[in-house]
Amino acid sequence: VSTQSTGKPHTINQKDVDVKRAVPKDQPQERCHKIFVGGLPETNEAELKAFFEKHGKVTQCQFKRDQNTGRGRGFGFVSFEDSDTVDKLVILKHIDFNGKTIECKKALDVKDKQHMNNGGHSQNPSVYGASWTV
Numbered sequence: 001v002s003t004q005s006t007g008k009p010h011t012i013n014q015k016d017v018d019v020k021r022a023v024p025k026d027q028p029q030e031r032c033h034k035i036f037v038g039g040l041p042e043t044n045e046a047e048l049k050a051f052f053e054k055h056g057k058v059t060q061c062q063f064k065r066d067q068n069t070g071r072g073r074g075f076g077f078v079s080f081e082d083s084d085t086v087d088k089l090v091i092l093k094h095i096d097f098n099g100k101t102i103e104c105k106k107a108l109d110v111k112d113k114q115h116m117n118n119g120g121h122s123q124n125p126s127v128y129g130a131s132w133t134v
Helices: 045-052 083-092 110-115
Strands: 010-012 015-017 034-038 058-065 072-080 094-097 100-108 127-129
Touching: 034 083, 045 058, 045 072, 072 083, 083 094, 083 100
Parallel strands: 100 127
Antiparallel strands: 010 015, 034 072, 034 100, 058 072, 094 100
């Protein structure tokens, strides 16, 4: 689907159609542009951004640190210009980063979490509810 949806619009029976991915009910219907990255070794935002730029255009990147010690907390968030990049990374799920396996999940904004029917917690293990202010 991802290779077919890049060449928009599509024509079926002489009518232009807009191709969209099917989205499960437990996920927001809007396209997700942000991923949660777990299992990160000690790194910095520039290195994280450079790594994920191989997959798509990065618009924002955060590596979370402990406020008291300044040491990495082992996770971060990366936002992409294109939501298809997020979909591809979530399908890959586990990626090698500097010799360590990291995990990518869709990250929901707080407003998206509040709109979910089950109290803000997704039943889908490929979705991580998060905010940029974690």
